[in-house]
Amino acid sequence: MAEPIIRFDNIRKSFGTLTVLDGLSFDVMPGEKLALIGPSGSGKTTILRILMTLENISGGHIEVCGEQLYHMQKAGREVPADEAHLHKMRRHIGMVFQHFNLFPHKCVLDNITLAPILTKGEPRAEAEKRGMALLDMVGLADKARAMPSQLSGGQKQRVAIARALALQPRIMLFDEVTSALDPELVEEVLAVMKRLADETDMTMLLVTHEMGFAHEFADRVLFFDRGHIIEQGPPDRIFTSPTHERTQTFLRKIIAAGHRV
């Protein structure tokens, strides 16, 4: 059996006196599509941000692609990772944000090619060719020269997905990527993500309140509450016959709030 591509080992995370994660451990296998669900404040975003190195951990170990993320070896001793180590590890990971975070001063194509050119030394012509192919895949080839401010939310988010893909990470993180969108724009973004999930062997972690999409997208669903995995399993089981009472309550509330399952 293959080694996990991500391994959380006894992770603790506090913000000041508030402990959000306390001894969290789980593994993700290469190519797995994982959905993280749970009530607001349960720590889902924090988990993705820790993986993207946007947030430091307070304790524990994380392994990504067989290497420690927040630790490194120095003279035979384990020390906290420095910026160079983090830089090396980030190559494996890409992230799409709830609010897109496009670079507003760069056109769509430049948003996508900036990092490949700067961080991988890709020649511009090649980066642009690949960028155009990615734009084509997300259905925005005609917007290559548009500025982000000229796009709809759904279009922005599709550009953000293309930007993350341009670096060819092995792991992709999606944090509520449709929750800032008007309802009629959600579908176009989900369609792109569904295709990615079906057609690539990238490992994907998806945080979402769209239970219907989580059901279609994921191989495995993790239900979180207050930083702990309460229940996990294949979507068919979690969504149709959750065993834990808190999962049942959560799903009932979500349905009552009008989300599809």
Place this chain on the structure above:
Amino acid sequence: MGDWSGYIGLILQGALVTAKLTVMGTALALVMAFTAGLARLAPFAPLRWLARAYVEFFRGTSIFVQLFWVYFVLPFAGVSLSPLQAGVMALGLNVGAYGAEVVRGAVLSVPRDQYEACIAVNLSRFQRMRHVILPQALPLMLPTFCNNAIELLKGTAVVSLISLSDMTFQAQVVRAQTGSTLIPFATILVLYFAMSLLIAGGMRWLERRVTRGLDGVRP
């Protein structure tokens, strides 16, 4: 009368000195503003302290005193500057300290989202600053930079104290020689005003250039 063309010529010579001081002083101020402004945000603490000390010192003491130090005291430390060099240095360092705060403020006002996007696409610290943060911070700095440059222009008059014949100095000379106050001082009033209009116009042009991309039209 009669000799007025000669006297106006004197004032114009002074205007040239003032213009030189302004251009060179602004150039030095810009360099200092970016150096100290970015150093104040550096991850390395001693660099931040050094920049902080520079800013506090030059904002907290008057340009008048700074000029005297640069011109009359530095020679004791073995650094002798010409009056023009001393003037440029005092003005540039003084205005640069204000500019550093402008740079720092503008950089800090770029939303956190943008830093996080840079980390997610794995840009280095330098690339982040150069390609994402500064291009967005620059349009925020320009209006204040414009004020600073005009302040610097007006500040150039203090260099007459170290016997540099700038525009104000020459106006005094003409006044002493002709006994007329109105004509020389009306002339330099118009000239100072024209120069500051020139600075403001140049800044507006720059502003249009650097914000063009942000308005939704590709540069």
